[in-house]
Amino acid sequence: MSGPGLNDFVIKIGTVNGTGSASANGLLMKSIFRMGVPVVGKNVFPSNIQGLPTWYEIRVSGDGHAGRSGEVHMTVAMNQATYEQDLAELSTGGVLVYDSTWPRPQLESRPDVTVIGVPLMAMCNEVVKAARSRILMKNMAYVGAVAALVDLDLNVIRSLVEETFAAKVKLIDSNMEAVKLGYDYVKEHYETPLRFRVSPLDKTSGKVMIDGNTAASLGCVYAGATFGAWYPITPSTSVMDGFAKYCKKLRVDPETGKNKFCIIQAEDELAAVGLIIGAAWNGARAFTPTSGPGISLMSEWIGFAYYTEIPIVLFDIQRTGPSTGMPTRTQQCDIQTTAYASHGDTKHIVLYPADPNECFDFAVHSFDLAERFQTPVFFLSDIDIGMNDWMVDELSWVDNYIPDRGKVLTEDDLSKMESFSRYLDVDGDNIPYRTLPGTDPKGAYFLRGSGHNKHARYTELGHEYQEVVDRLSAKWESAKSAVPAPLVQKASSATRQGIIAIGSSDAAVTEARDRLEADGMPVDYMRVRAFPFSDEVEAFMAAHDEIFVVEQNRDAQLHGLLLNETKVPREKLISILHYSGEPLNYRFVCDELMKRIKLRKIA
Amino acid sequence: MTSFLKPKIRRPNEPLNSLGLARADYEGNMSTLCAGCGHDSVTAAIVRTFYELGIPPHRALKISGIGCSSKTTTYFMKDSHGANTVHGRMPSFATGALSANNDLACIGISGDGDSLSIGLGQMAHAMRRNVNMLYVLENNGVYGLTKGQFSASADLGSLPKKGTPNEFPAIDPVAFALSVGATFVARSFSGDRKQLVALMKAGLKHKGFALIDVISPCVSFNDHKGSTKSYAHTYEFFSQAVHADYVPPSEEIVAAYEEGEMMPVELHDGGHIRLRKLEADYDPTDRGAAFGRAVASDNTDEILTGLLYLDESQPDLHEIQNMEARPLNEIPYTELNPGAESLKALQSEFR
Numbered sequence: 025m026s027g028p029g030l031n032d033f034v035i036k037i038g039t040v041n042g043t044g045s046a047s048a049n050g051l052l053m054k055s056i057f058r059m060g061v062p063v064v065g066k067n068v069f070p071s072n073i074q075g076l077p078t079w080y081e082i083r084v085s086g087d088g089h090a091g092r093s094g095e096v097h098m099t100v101a102m103n104q105a106t107y108e109q110d111l112a113e114l115s116t117g118g119v120l121v122y123d124s125t126w127p128r129p130q131l132e133s134r135p136d137v138t139v140i141g142v143p144l145m146a147m148c149n150e151v152v153k154a155a156r157s158r159i160l161m162k163n164m165a166y167v168g169a170v171a172a173l174v175d176l177d178l179n180v181i182r183s184l185v186e187e188t189f190a191a192k193v194k195l196i197d198s199n200m201e202a203v204k205l206g207y208d209y210v211k212e213h214y215e216t217p218l219r220f221r222v223s224p225l226d227k228t229s230g231k232v233m234i235d236g237n238t239a240a241s242l243g244c245v246y247a248g249a250t251f252g253a254w255y256p257i258t259p260s261t262s263v264m265d266g267f268a269k270y271c272k273k274l275r276v277d278p279e280t281g282k283n284k285f286c287i288i289q290a291e292d293e294l295a296a297v298g299l300i301i302g303a304a305w306n307g308a309r310a311f312t313p314t315s316g317p318g319i320s321l322m323s324e325w326i327g328f329a330y331y332t333e334i335p336i337v338l339f340d341i342q343r344t345g346p347s348t349g350m351p352t353r354t355q356q357c358d359i360q361t362t363a364y365a366s367h368g369d370t371k372h373i374v375l376y377p378a379d380p381n382e383c384f385d386f387a388v389h390s391f392d393l394a395e396r397f398q399t400p401v402f403f404l405s406d407i408d409i410g411m412n413d414w415m416v417d418e419l420s421w422v423d424n425y426i427p428d429r430g431k432v433l434t435e436d437d438l439s440k441m442e443s444f445s446r447y448l449d450v451d452g453d454n455i456p457y458r459t460l461p462g463t464d465p466k467g468a469y470f471l472r473g474s475g476h477n478k479h480a481r482y483t484e485l486g487h488e489y490q491e492v493v494d495r496l497s498a499k500w501e502s503a504k505s506a507v508p509a510p511l512v513q514k515a516s517s518a519t520r521q522g523i524i525a526i527g528s529s530d531a532a533v534t535e536a537r538d539r540l541e542a543d544g545m546p547v548d549y550m551r552v553r554a555f556p557f558s559d560e561v562e563a564f565m566a567a568h569d570e571i572f573v574v575e576q577n578r579d580a581q582l583h584g585l586l587l588n589e590t591k592v593p594r595e596k597l598i599s600i601l602h603y604s605g606e607p608l609n610y611r612f613v614c615d616e617l618m619k620r621i622k623l624r625k626i627a
Numbered sequence: 628m629t630s631f632l633k634p635k636i637r638r639p640n641e642p643l644n645s646l647g648l649a650r651a652d653y654e655g656n657m658s659t660l661c662a663g664c665g666h667d668s669v670t671a672a673i674v675r676t677f678y679e680l681g682i683p684p685h686r687a688l689k690i691s692g693i694g695c696s697s698k699t700t701t702y703f704m705k706d707s708h709g710a711n712t713v714h715g716r717m718p719s720f721a722t723g724a725l726s727a728n729n730d731l732a733c734i735g736i737s738g739d740g741d742s743l744s745i746g747l748g749q750m751a752h753a754m755r756r757n758v759n760m761l762y763v764l765e766n767n768g769v770y771g772l773t774k775g776q777f778s779a780s781a782d783l784g785s786l787p788k789k790g791t792p793n794e795f796p797a798i799d800p801v802a803f804a805l806s807v808g809a810t811f812v813a814r815s816f817s818g819d820r821k822q823l824v825a826l827m828k829a830g831l832k833h834k835g836f837a838l839i840d841v842i843s844p845c846v847s848f849n850d851h852k853g854s855t856k857s858y859a860h861t862y863e864f865f866s867q868a869v870h871a872d873y874v875p876p877s878e879e880i881v882a883a884y885e886e887g888e889m890m891p892v893e894l895h896d897g898g899h900i901r902l903r904k905l906e907a908d909y910d911p912t913d914r915g916a917a918f919g920r921a922v923a924s925d926n927t928d929e930i931l932t933g934l935l936y937l938d939e940s941q942p943d944l945h946e947i948q949n950m951e952a953r954p955l956n957e958i959p960y961t962e963l964n965p966g967a968e969s970l971k972a973l974q975s976e977f978r
Contacts, residue, residue, distance in 0.1 A: 041888070058978070232977035246970070248963040252728055270973070274965040282951035284958050286726045291752040297721040298712070298749070300724025302690075305710065306731075307956030310723065328713050392874060418974055421967040427960055461708035462723070462731050465685040470701055471710040511706040 028097035028117070028220035031061050031086030035170065037108045039163075042074025045102065048163035049080035050413070051184055052170060057233055057415065058180045060225040062088040064531075065233075065413050066607050070256065071351040076602045077106045080324070084174075090379065090414065091531030094611030097220055098173070100166055100498075107131060118217060121169055123162070140214055144170045147205045152198075161202035164426060168206030174219035178207065178222070191314045195371025232418050237313075239380035240339060241266025241421060242359065243387025244311055245274060247339075248427050252308040253288040253299035255318065258351045259407040260341040263313035284595040293318035297325040297338070304329075304336045305471065307432070307460040308393050313339040316358045317348070317522040319365060326400055328473040330496070335394035335401075335446070338362075339387075342406040353605025356527055359581035362402040363555055369493060369563045373507060374402040374555040378530040379409060383418035388425075389508065391469065395430035398458060399501050406576075407603035408528040431457045437466040441609060446480035447492055454499035472493040502554060507554030510561055513537060515546030519623065522568035523549040529574050529608050546620055547572075552582075557589055565592040574613055599602035634658045645681035653706045660695060661721045665843030665858075670702045672820050673734065673832040676827040677704060680873075688724055688733040692746060695772055696738035696843070698766035715746025718753035720902070721760055722742050722944065728954035732831055733760040739780035740770050747779075753836040754809040759943040761827060764800050764838065765817075767845035768856035774850035788854030795927035800840040802921040804934055805914060811837035812869070812917070812936040816861055817844070821931075826934060828873035835943045836894040844929060850951045855928070864928045868920070869911045870903040871934035873934040892939050903936060911937050 025564050027033050035052070039045035046067070064083040070076035101110045103121045107130065114120055116136045122128060122140025131139055144165045145158070152158045169347035171181060182200055189195040210216060241263050244252065254264045262579045264287065270414040271285040286303075290296035293314055308613055314322065319340055344359045362374045371391055377386040386403060394401040431451075436446060438459065444467040447456050453598050456478075459467030469480040477488035478495075513534065525533045537549045548566045565571055565586070571584040580599040585593055600616045602608050633656050633694035641649045651700040653674045658667050675689060684706035693714035700709045712720045721735050742750045742764050750889035753762070768781040777785075780800065781793045783923055790940040797880070804812045811833040815823045823841065830837030844850050844863050850857045891899040902911060951958075 048638040232974050234974075234977045242970070242973075245963075245965065248960045252961065253723065270965075274969060274972070276965065277951055280951060281949070283949050284951060284955070284962060286948050286950055286955060288726070288756075288948075290719065291748055294716060295749055297754065298719025299723035299726070300723075301712075302720035303727040304723075305957075306688075306719075308723075308727035310727075324713055325716065367778045368737035372654035392689065398771045420968055421970045424965070424968050425964070451723070459708075460728075461688055462686055462728055465683075468685055471708070471712075473713060474711065568904065594778075611667050 030221065030223055031084055031099040031225065033084055033220040034093055035082045035098040035100065036096045037080045037102065038106050039074055039078055039102045040074050042162045044165050048167050051181065054080050054184055054233060055180045056084055056222055058226050059177055059222055061086055061222055061226050061227050061413055064090060066092060067412055068606060069091045069352050077103050083320050084222060088227060089535045090608035091535055092607050093610035098168060101165060109253050111501040124259055141433055142206055142209050144206060147201060147209065151201065164199050164202035165206035167430035168203035168208045172210035172216050173218050175221040179471060212368045228245050228415065230418055231415050233413045234380045235411055235413050236380040236383040236405050237262040237341065239383040240387045242270060242419060246421060247309060247391040248307040249311055249391060250285050251300060251303040251308040252306040253296045254288050254312050254314065255290045255293045255296045257318050259343055259411050260313040260315050260339060263339050265583050266362040271421065278515045280386055292370060297322040299328050300336050301325060301334050306335050311337040311339060313341065315343050315494045316345050319358060319361055323366045327370050328352045329400045330366060330370045331473055332471050333398040335398050337394050337401050337403060338388045339403045339405065341410040342404065350605045354607055355603055355605060356406060359585060360405060362404055363585055372400055372402055373397065373503050374404050375386065375508065376404050376526040376553050377409065377620050378527050379416050379544055380414045380418060383409065392428040393506060396428045397499060398430055398455060404527065406528050431455060432452040433457050433459045433467060435464045438466045445478055449495055453497050454502060503598035504558045505555040507558065509558055510553055512564060513549040515541055515548050517546045519546045519548055521547045521568040522564060523547055523572045523574055524552060525574040527553050529570060529576060530611050532608040532610040533574050539614055540617060562590050564597065565590060569596065570598060571596050572600050572617060576602050576608055578603045589608045629915050632716055640688060644678050650674060650678045652739040653704050654685060656701045661847045663846040664839060665767060666696055668817040669763065669765055669841055669843055670699050670821065672823040672827060675824050678832065678957045680828055682732050686731055688731050690717050691736040692741040694738040696736055697741060699829055700736050700775055708849045713827065715717045715741050718749040720899055722753055723756045724742050725760060726757060727956045729759065730954055735760050735762045737764050739764065739768060739778040740767045743779040743800060751807045754804055754807050754836050756944045759945065762831040764840045766840055767843050767849055769849040771845050771848055785855045788848060788851055799921060799925050800838065801802060801935055802918060802925065804838045805918045805921060810835040810938045810941045813838065813934045814840040814932045816842045816865055816932060818858065818862065822932065823850045825872050825873045829871045829900045829934060832873050832884050832896060832898055835941055835948045860931055862954040864930045866929050867920050867932055867933045868906045868935060869933040870905060872901045874899040874901050893938060900937065907932050918974055
């Protein structure tokens, strides 16, 4: 379908984790970005610290596609344990780069690919003494080899290296020396550059390369969150790392040196969510980052916050389940869990960001929604969005933003009131008023997860109980017009076929849709961005006869949620499921859509 | 059943505290516990403590988990924000609430099931964080609401109302608290209001985590012969090691000590805790010795009470977190928003 060609190819680097290859791979990707060429990076790594296979995939896409392609045009095989697999994945006409310090005759088994041997280790051993440094320098040497092959600008690489080692200047020259070893060897022994290579463009200005967790953590800072608690869990940890980093930078009083934030590493997820519920009850914007296993543990408390109407934000960075699953691989497998987390009748607001830029905006939005509707809000991301660097529009902020703190009564408000009832629907919008502890004796009320009436008093009377839970349901329902609306990409000609997807499926689905349309198969596409589903979701499904629901889990969870929560007839929805743990690629989506579209035509 | 509102009865010439409030102003709803329940005596002690200390009710937090003891938070201080949370998870909620506003006086109410079984982990971590709260563990050795199962504080060999003796050793909250670094560890008895009120005052004024393990007999399921948590057993084996009194900042500390008194411990608010040793060679500032003494008493029928350990020198969570004095929930958004310019500048690392 595409590539390889000028500014259109995929490099996959296979290494062993714990050898420092991540920084070398990041350097390669950022060099391409700095040359003005759009780039996609996907890190496929093990749940391990040292010794297991890890891959880094760089897609160079002059056209600006943001997802994976599903092909590999150049393999940098640095891990002998995965040679076989790495060689097999390489497309016909591809190029294999390996360390020829040791002969590897098995790599010569494919006549349809070009094999480029570079004696990386041998060259590094000659100039570097310390064993650990040799390994690190070998990484820089393959950067040099790749740079020569795909025509990367050495000056760009040098300036990136200078920025990285600004604090340890003597490392700049040694690293560049290693880069040059690989670069010069390839230049001397092979014909360069390759047919597929990088040629400078001007398509990355105004863009940044950022991961979703970092962007989300910045969203928490800008939303005015002051309290965060978490239990470390892959792949959510970097949300709190980012929050801590930016709070230390931006939220410490310059005069007193005191913090305007509080971060607590909890003993487990049950405590993490209990901590933020307590803080939110007492008026702090509070959040916890976690992943599926954490949501399972937090479930009891989530129902408590739902029933007692406490605004909290939960960042669920999904990873492959069930159970421990594959903790460093991606999936969209908590769609159902987050929609209905906890025992009893519970329904939640869930936002589905699709890229880091949206992670920033939706993080802010999550706090506004939580406080406006006085309820838990889930921010449902995944490892692909959360931990990979994406090229997105620079994050932007308007300084006149005012947080929506919802209905919170002040001392002054209370002084004018005869009495206060915590769960009374005074305004007829199903959202009651709340008070913060310490404000005024009149504002005092008793919070309880047990049956309560609209006056927040204990009850076992059916009608009093029902009055409250019915209001909760209506309140949740009313959120559908306040959550981010879906985005629709319409085909250029009318079609009765549509695609629905959420979150990290977006890039691959968008590219697949574009390519299908170019091939004469027009399909509309709606990206759902939140639960409860808004009227636009219903309207899109009503306007199409066949709707392909593309999602990254085995059990068609989004499909199920649509059936459960909308009026769509069962026979309209067709599932396309991808759940290997690798980020979705457009080729898979294209193939699956074509198969089904053709099948339908025959039928 | 709905909750029972207690009518406020004002008596003529009733004494008022420093805020001009009467004791009745610190009461709550009618108790729905069994007549004679130890917990009701603890509730009365709490009312008296807050009343006598002159703490404005709306400046206090009362937080509990689940169980008979946890129900009592509705029976006192109706003008305080209260929370009856999730079983065994009161400590995390309280820690979060205090992090948002450390200016509030916080009392946590829990029981032996809530603290020593389902909530042992959370209690331990609130202690090691030195959260600034008074934690009252109403200890009766039994699950009341589910009708009489042994809890983790039931002593080995203690007899149930029906069935076989308890087969597992008890978790002693005092020894446990000492082992995980609590800075104020006390034990008392619901039947000794004087001691209990004195300890509660000291615990509330202590800057950090204060545990009071209160033996509080269950009249319905654990007050029979052969039970080691009955009224009769507790009265018989009750022993006091160290008496503690809170002395407010306004009161002068007399230089001469009474028989058995130690140097008063100065508190953060300028007040003091005056300690009087009832056991000549007990030193409540020696953690190792306190632990040894607590464990020794576990091996006998003795119920060792009083302020068993005090360390006023440790920073509380708020201080450890280096947070500013103003509560988080009072910092205006203008001070929290780093601004558009900062966002632009910090993104240079992503290019």
